[in-house]
Amino acid sequence: KNEVEQSPQNLTAQEGEFITINCSYSVGISALHWLQQHPGGGIVSLFMLSSGKKKHGRLIATINIQEKHSSLHITASHPRDSAVYICAVDTYSNYQLIWGAGTKLIIKP
Amino acid sequence: EPEVTQTPSHQVTQMGQEVILRCVPISNHLYFYWYRQILGQKVEFLVSFYNNEISEKSEIFDDQFSVERPDGSNFTLKIRSTKLEDSAMYFCASRETGTGTYSPLHFGNGTRLTVT
Numbered sequence: 161k162n163e164v165e166q167s168p169q170n171l172t173a174q175e176g177e178f179i180t181i182n183c184s185y186s187v188g189i190s191a192l193h194w195l196q197q198h199p200g201g202g203i204v205s206l207f208m209l210s211s212g213k214k215k216h217g218r219l220i221a222t223i224n225i226q227e228k229h230s231s232l233h234i235t236a237s238h239p240r241d242s243a244v245y246i247c248a249v250d251t252y253s254n255y256q257l258i259w260g261a262g263t264k265l266i267i268k269p
Numbered sequence: 270e271p272e273v274t275q276t277p278s279h280q281v282t283q284m285g286q287e288v289i290l291r292c293v294p295i296s297n298h299l300y301f302y303w304y305r306q307i308l309g310q311k312v313e314f315l316v317s318f319y320n321n322e323i324s325e326k327s328e329i330f331d332d333q334f335s336v337e338r339p340d341g342s343n344f345t346l347k348i349r350s351t352k353l354e355d356s357a358m359y360f361c362a363s364r365e366t367g368t369g370t371y372s373p374l375h376f377g378n379g380t381r382l383t384v385t
Contacts, residue, residue, distance in 0.1 A: 190371055191371040193373065193374065195374075197312075201306075201358055201378070201379050201381075202376065202378050202379065203312070203360060203362075203376040203379075204376070205373040205374050205375065205376070208371065208372070208373045210371075246312070250367075250371045255300070255317040255319065255324040255325040255367055256302065256314045256317045256325050256327075257314070257374070259311065259312055259314070261311050262311065262312075
């Protein structure tokens with residue numbers, strides 16, 4: 161079983177829809193990251209959080225430490241949001257992050 | 270905003286050749302990473318580097334790979350004798366802190382390595 165699981169693997173939605181991507185993890189973490197990988201390949205860090213909720217523009221990330229679960233929400237989705245969204249966690253025992261497999265999001269106009 | 274820069278953006282090499290992929294991390298960052306992504310697959314961790322030494326490496330990072338910080342700014346990944354299966358996108362990343370307290374990762378745009 162993977163230590164970081166994301167769902168769904170693929171998501172296609174219409175422009176304007178509210179999007180939710182989920183991440184569950186089975187290890188103790190010190191921080192959780194949401195990353196975005198564009199079709200061109202570049203990876204951008206969207207959020208790093210260890211509790212509560214963070215918001216940046218139309219993106220919202222939440223984490224529930226007790227339930228070992230995080231969600232990434234996109235409000236008023238737009239075709240430019242089409243990308244792969246990756247959840248990754250920092251643990252106290254590793255220098256490197258443990259990565260989820262990613263969620264491929266396609267927003268249709 | 271400071272960026273992680275990687276060169277070259279694309280490299281084509283013949284099987285058996287040595288390649289060096291270069292990265293310039295953000296200047297006040299202390300933790301450096303190399304990742305690779307084979308086309309259509311998940312990003313895979315290769316190695317992390319802190320305080321001028323490898324802090325962690327994956328099973329992928331075997332004897333054909335090495336990393337160096339030859340001066341105060343560059344961070345290089347060397348593949349000694351490339352194989353076809355080394356064809357992938359290689360990402361460098363850096364962060365200010367990586368243990369105890371954590372900071373976001375900053376990624377370079379990647380080097381696409383094609384081994385023929």
